[in-house]
Amino acid sequence: MHTPFCIHKCHYCDFNSHVFKAPPWQKYGDALVKEILAYAKAPQFAGRSVSSIFFGGGTPSLAPASMFADVLQAIGDSFVLESDAEVSIEANPGASDACRFEGYRRAGINRISIGVQSFDAKELKFLERIHSGDEAIKAFAMAKDAGFDNINLDLMYALPHQSLAQWFTSLQQAIALQPQHLSCYQLTVEPNTQLFVTHKKKQLAFPDETLALEFFWQTRKQLAEAGFAAYEISNFAQLGKHCQHNVGYWQYDDYIGIGAGAAGKWDDDQQGAVRYTNIRSPQTYMNAVHQGDSAINFREDLAYAEAMGEAVWLGLRQSEGLNLQRFAMRFGQAVEIVYPVLLRQWLGQGLMETYEKVGQSYLRLSDKGLNIADDITASFLHA
Ligand code: SF4
Numbered sequence: 001m002h003t004p005f006c007i008h009k010c011h012y013c014d015f016n017s018h019v020f021k022a023p024p025w026q027k028y029g030d031a032l033v034k035e036i037l038a039y040a041k042a043p044q045f046a047g048r049s050v051s052s053i054f055f056g057g058g059t060p061s062l063a064p065a066s067m068f069a070d071v072l073q074a075i076g077d078s079f080v081l082e083s084d085a086e087v088s089i090e091a092n093p094g095a096s097d098a099c100r101f102e103g104y105r106r107a108g109i110n111r112i113s114i115g116v117q118s119f120d121a122k123e124l125k126f127l128e129r130i131h132s133g134d135e136a137i138k139a140f141a142m143a144k145d146a147g148f149d150n151i152n153l154d155l156m157y158a159l160p161h162q163s164l165a166q167w168f169t170s171l172q173q174a175i176a177l178q179p180q181h182l183s184c185y186q187l188t189v190e191p192n193t194q195l196f197v198t199h200k201k202k203q204l205a206f207p208d209e210t211l212a213l214e215f216f217w218q219t220r221k222q223l224a225e226a227g228f229a230a231y232e233i234s235n236f237a238q239l240g241k242h243c244q245h246n247v248g249y250w251q252y253d254d255y256i257g258i259g260a261g262a263a264g265k266w267d268d269d270q271q272g273a274v275r276y277t278n279i280r281s282p283q284t285y286m287n288a289v290h291q292g293d294s295a296i297n298f299r300e301d302l303a304y305a306e307a308m309g310e311a312v313w314l315g316l317r318q319s320e321g322l323n324l325q326r327f328a329m330r331f332g333q334a335v336e337i338v339y340p341v342l343l344r345q346w347l348g349q350g351l352m353e354t355y356e357k358v359g360q361s362y363l364r365l366s367d368k369g370l371n372i373a374d375d376i377t378a379s380f381l382h383a
Contacts, residue, residue, distance in 0.1 A: 057090050
C-alpha cells in the first residue's frame with residue numbers, strides 16, 4: 001500500500017514520492033479504502049486470505065494512525081485477515097513521532113522498517129536525508145518504546161568515496177541496536193533521478209566492481225557473525241524474523257497494490273499472470289478513485305513463458321533459492337524442461353547448484369554465482 005508523500009525528494013530516489021507540505025490524508029485514506037472494497041469484489045481476490053500487509057512509500061510515517069486503522073478495518077471487513085499476518089510500515093527517522101508510533105501499534109501494525117541509510121553525518125548529507133544519525137537512534141528507541149518487537153533498519157553502502165571502514169562503522173552501529181532485521185542495499189544510480197544527472201556531469205567516485213563485491217561479502221560476513229542470516233541478496237534476519245511480505249514477492253505470490261503508483265500481480269490460470277500499476281500522480285489517483293474510475297493506468301498480461309521467467313528471476317534472489325516442486329506445480333512443467341540450456345550453462349560453470357531440504361528440491365545461486373547474481377537471474381527473463 002503506497003503512501004506517496006515526502007518532506008523532501010532525495011536525489012537518488014526513483015520511488016513514486018512527491019513533496020507535499022500538507023498531504024490530504026483523509027481524502028487519500030478514503031481512496032485507499034475504496035480501492036480495497038473494489039478488490040474484495042473482484043473474482044480473482046474475493047474471499048481470499050491476506051497473509052501480509054506492507055505500508056510503503058514515500059513516507060508513510062507522516063500519516064496519522066487513524067488512516068492505517070481505517071485501511072486495516074476495511075481489509076479485515078472485506079478479506080480473511082490471517083491471525084498472524086505481518087503488518088509492516090516504513091518510517092523515516094526525520095518523520096518519526098512517539099505518539100504516532102504508539103498509534104500505529106494500536107491500529108494493528110506489528111512490524112516497522114526504519115530508513116536509516118547511514119549514521120554518518122557526511123553520508124546522510126550526500127544522500128540528502130533530512131535526519132541525523134542521532135535521530136535514527138531515537139526513532140529506533142521510539143519504535144521499541146511503542147511496543148514494536150519486529151524492527152528492520154534500512155542501510156545503504158557503496159556510496160561515492162565511502163571506504164569499507166566507514167561502512168562498517170554504520171553497520172556496527174546498526175547491529176549494536178539489536179534490530180530483528182537489516183536490509184543493506186548498494187546505492188545504485190537510477191535513471192530519472194537527480195543523482196543520475198549529477199553523476200553524468202561530475203562522474204562521482206563510486207566504488208569499482210571489485211570494491212563493490214568486497215562491500216557485499218564483508219557485509220554478509222559481519223552480519224553472519226552478529227547472528228543475522230542472509231535470506232536474500234540484500235536482506236538479513238535473526239531467526240524467524242524474515243519479512244514475510246517480501247518473501248511473498250520472491251515466491252511469486254499474488255499481491256494487490258493499493259495507492260498512487262502501487263503495483264500488483266495475480267496469477268491467471270488462462271494465461272501466465274497479470275501485472276498492473278496504478279496512476280502515479282497522487283492528485284490524479286485520488287480524483288480517479290473518488291469518481292469511481294479505475295486507479296490502474298498500466299496493465300500487462302504475461303504469457304506463461306514470461307511468468308515462468310519472472311518466477312525464476314525472483315526465486316533465485318532468495319538464499320534458499322527456487323523451490324522446484326512449487327514451480328512445477330504452479331506452471332505444470334519442470335524447470336529442467338523449460339530451461340535446459342541455461343541450467344546446463346550455469347550449473348556447469350558452478351554458478352548455480354541444486355540441493356534437497358525437508359523433502360523439497362531447490363535451485364539456487366552458488367557463492368560464486370552471487371558475484372554475478374543480476375546477470376544470472378536476468379538471463380531467465382530473456383530466455
Ligand atoms: S524519503 Fe524515501 S521515498 Fe522519500 S524521497 Fe527520500 S528516498 Fe524517496
